Each structure stands twice: as C-alpha cells, then as structure tokens.
Amino acid sequence: MQFAHQVTHPDEPVIIARSAQMRRVLDLAARAAQSEATVLIQGETGTGKELVARTIHCKSKRRTGPFVAVNCGAYSDSLLASELFGHQRGAFTGAIADRVGVFEAAAGGTVFLDEIGATSPAMQVKLLRVLQERRVTRVGSSLERAVDTRVVAATNADLAELVRDKTFREDLYYRVKVVSSRIPPLRERPDDIKPLIDHYLEHFANANAKTDIHLSPEAERVLINHRWPGNVRQLCGEIEQIVAMAPSGTIIKPRELSEDLDERPPGGDPGAAETPLPNASSSAVTSTNDTEATYQQLLDEWTRDVVARRLDHFAGNITKTAQSLAISRSTLYALLRKYGMRGQED
Ligand SMILES: Nc1ncnc2c1ncn2[C@@H]1O[C@H](COP(=O)(O)OP(=O)(O)O)[C@@H](O)[C@H]1O
C-alpha cells in the first residue's frame, strides 16, 4: 500500500493579505507558531486554510521537520486509521508490511488534519486519545509509540454547530481549538481580490513565459464584483485559465472570462438569493472610485448594474428583460457580452 498522504518540507508560502481580516489571520498564525498549541482553522473551501497551516509550520521551530497533510474526509474509517496511526503487517487483508502512520511520519514536524469535521464518532475517540496522551498505537499492534508532532486541523463545517448537533465530540472540539482562527470567505474581504489578481497574473505569466497580460477595467470589475463561491482557489484557477488562453500583450475583456462568473448582488448581502430592482435612492454605482472614474466608466458601471438587476428580476430571461428595458434582444445580447454576463433563451 502506498502513502496517500503528502509528506513535504514546504517553503513558507506567499500569502496575499491586504484586508484587515486576513492580516489578523496572519498575526494569529505568527503568534500560534511560537507555541506548540493545537490550532483549528475554519473557513469555506478555497479560503487558504492549508496555506495558513503551512505558514504556521514554517514559522515554528518545527520548520525543518516534515509537514504532513491528510484529508480526513477522503477515507473510510479503517483506511483513515491506518493512514493516521499506521498498521502492523497482517493487521488486515492487504496489510502485507508494517507501515508508519501520519503521526509517526511527521515526527519533529506538523500534521495537518484537513476536514476534521468529517470524522466518524469512532475516529473522534481515537483522535482525542492521541491529542490527550500524545501516543499512537498502530492498527493490529499493542505497542504504544510516543508522538512528536504538532497538530493543525481544519474544517469547512461549523464545528460548534456539529457539537450542538452531537455529530462532533465536545471534548475533542476543545482539544482541537486551543487556538482557533476563522478565514473569512473572499467575498467578505473584497480588498484582497485585486492584489490576488495581480499576484496570480504575474505568477502564471512567469510560469508560462508570457509578458504584458493585463485586464481591461471592465474585466477587472467583473472579477472584483464576483462572489467567488470557490474563494481564492476559484480565483486562482480563473487567472490561470486567462493567462493560458491569452498571448503576450493581451488586454483581457469581460467576454474572455469564464461564463459562470456571476455578479455579486450590489450592496452585497452574500446570502441574498434575489436582488431587488434599483430604486431612485439607492446608487447603483458600487465599485468605481467616484473621484477618478470617467463619465463613460460611470455610465458603463451604471448600465451593467441595471442590466444585471433586471436580468436577475426576470430569472435571466432575455426576452422579458429586453422588453422591460425597451431595447431589442440584439442590443441586450451586446450588453451582456460587453459586461461578461449571460442570460437565458426562453
Ligand atoms: N491569501 C492567499 N494568497 C495567495 N494564495 C492563496 C491565498 N489563499 C489561498 N490561496 C491559494 O488558493 C488555493 C486554495 O488554498 P488552500 O489553502 O488549499 O485552501 P483551503 O485549504 O481552505 O481549501 C491554493 O492554491 C492557495 O495557494
């Protein structure tokens, strides 16, 4: 059986953190790195939990040791037990040799337990024992071995809620969240979007030996206003794709962006499913800096906003949206292309 987990000796990762929220996360990570305390990192998928875990490892005195990441949600119970604790030859069918588990493999370093909220009650009991006693027993063995690993855990579920629902043990919860950090979704820290775009444009341009790929102001606005349900991972993938498709010296237009980039509802309740129609008192202009924008930019932004809301109101229906705006369908199509939006044929 092969090791499914990853043993690495990572360099300290580059983390873009312009927003106050993200700087707080990094401050806490730096302080946590000075201790041996178990850390719990909560956040939606793609927000950077593993990146922060690696940062903690790289800033800690365990930095020269291994960093081992294991996704607890990716295994059946018995495979996870063998993955984490190791097994002895003959412990079960297929256990043809002794095998060290993650806790032993990461001796002197850090174990990253990803998706700890996905573990079964039986596994939670075992993890509690490891965290309390700092000892592991390989599956099929009775010999206890001392564990010299620091634990950083992550979850995209709300662990406190899982505790209330009795699907996550309260005692393990408190053992895990000695230090706890929550990384907000990207849509709650829009200040990070532009620097992330710039960072990844440069990164992927370098990786692909391309130069001078820039976003038009309109394309940039679409990216900044997107809700990014997949958070930084999704943004990173979008920029990678843009750079892959664009020759050097391109200015990217909205129509060159992925079709599924939706617009964040202006005024931004992230959970809002429906966007209200604009009324006279609520300014539709949301992102352009008023003291710098040209008349055309402001007009574009206002138009995009009105079209997005109206389209939303008619559930994306092209004919109804065009009728209600008293424009032809082809004019509406041109606007949608211009602003990187999409509607639905009826
Ligand atoms: N603040 C950030 N700066 C730069 N890259 C980031 C940042 N946050 C996340 N990423 C990148 O986004 C992707 C997802 O991050 P990851 O740590 O795996 O998220 P999670 O573990 O929360 O799902 C990775 O490629 C990571 O390098």
Ligand SMILES: [Mg+2]
């Ligand atoms: Mg992850």
